Amino acid sequence: PAPDAAAVARGQALFEDTTHAACTTCHSGPELTNNSTTDVGTGGKFQVPRLIGLGWRAPFLHDGCAATLTDRFTGCGGTSDLHGVTSQLTAGQISDLVAYLQTL
Secondary structure, three states, rough: OOOOOHHHHHHHHHHHHHOOOHHHHOOOOOOOOOEEEEEEEOOOOOOOOOOHHHHHHEHHHHHHHOOHHHHHHHHOOOOOOOOOOOOOOOOHHHHHHHHHHHOO
């Protein structure tokens, strides 16, 4: 099914919001990566991956602990604000952000 355009737009706005999700702190530029190596609280320092084609690369995170993009924000990857400011996102915001990420 085609993605919900309104959800994708809300997710993109959230992704680009430097005060709420802060995704573009690390995921910026044409490949959506700053190519830095950083510790985001998931077990060591890792290179920031590019997000282009992200929706096709499950499982997610360096150890594959997130089976879905939603799991990245609600499970093993979403328990702190070291990996984007995501711990306070609502279920609706996570859904919108995931809708956007799946379009990359």
